Amino acid sequence: MKSRSRRAMATAIASALALFSSVASLAQFQPALPGYRFEFPRDFFNHPGYQTEWWYYTGNLQTAEGKKFGFELTFFRQGVSRIAAEFSPWDLRDIYFAHFAVSDLDGKQFFHTERTNRAGPGIAGADAAQRKVWNGNWSAFWSAQGEQHLAAIANSFALSLNLQSQKPPVIHGENGVSQKSAGLGRASHYFSETRLATAGSITAAAHQYQVTGLAWMDHEFFTHQLDDSQAGWDWLSLQLDDRTEIMLFHIRRKDGSIDPFSAGTFVDPQGRATHLREQDFTLEPDASPSHASSASNAATWTSPLSGARYPIRWKIAVPSRGIDGVVTTPLPSQELASGSSRLAPSYWEGAVFLQGKNGPVPLRGSGYLEMTGYDHPLDSASF
DSSP states (O other): OOHHHHHHHHHHHHHHHHHHHHHOOGGGSOOOOTTOOOOTTGGGSOOTTSSEEEEEEEEEEEOTTOOEEEEEEEEEEEEOOSSSOOOSTTOOSEEEEEEEEEEETTTTEEEEEEEEEEOTTTTEEEETTTTEEEETTEEEEEOTTSOEEEEEEOSSOEEEEEEEESSOOEEOSBTTBEEOSSSTTBEEEEEEEEEEEEEEEEEETTEEEEEEEEEEEEEEEESBOOOTTEEEEEEEEEEETTSOEEEEEEEEETTSOBOTTOEEEEEOTTSOEEEEEGGGOEEEEOOOGGGOSSGGGOSEEEOTTTOOEEEOOEEEEEGGGTEEEEEEOSOSOOEEOOTTOSSSOOEEEEEEEEEEEETTEEEEEEEEEEEESSSSOOOTTTO
């Protein structure tokens, strides 16, 4: 997608954000509190009592010949008002955003686009009765048998994928909440499907490929998370070749320190989850000279659009599991840039690969890395 179109979309998103921030009152929405009990399939779908909700699909796929792709398909719901009765399908109760990206890792091309809609007469929504989350003709659908289907189409790229979970949903955090900052309710209800066997088609530069691989789904709903001292986060998901998974996130503070509410989750081959606190793992940019022998393995990448300088090579370790390694990407340019808008933040979200070890045993994996707040600190009121 051309940068001019990206800036136009960013302007539309910024206008929508400005609208709901001036209208919405947090008192209309419920906070994410300890003691929440997840229930499936109910919790796959909409939670209108919370102001913010997102469904996040990412994955690494390849053709039978080994050509590699990454993808991101995400749906966001932002509550605007719960006060007035609904008189018309066009009443503005929620704004729905969606992001769609395909990374052609071998072809070194990144395709992405965004869209914004209100619910209207079925334009966008999340509905348990239909077993569906959608924004226009982009959708995630759950069959009665539990299989999920993703569909999205843009000008020169598209996907149509079937996903089958290999493990039960993993609940992150403790006592039903993933705490993000100090204070009751500054948290989210957060779960993932960490190993989704995936098959279908990816289209890139108008050429369609049959692909298979693994995907990951995050679902998070909350009303308030960050506080004014927090600038952004670094989030990493990894699916390892020993059938374990790791999710890690660091929240960065404006003074340059790492927030103690940073956390993670380790998932064993049977699907059992272990909560990781900030002191239980390492997630840090790797600038060691021994790893920077070529441009393709650079430690950082600077966006020509946002000016943000992103660390794109990371060291990770989970000492209790004997895991350590280095995470890199074959495609540095995987930023969803917001152009000149400061209300719609730019962020880097891309396919990554791990080379490491579990004790003395070599360990490899694939996953996705998200980095926010590198162009400017995030607005805590919106996240």
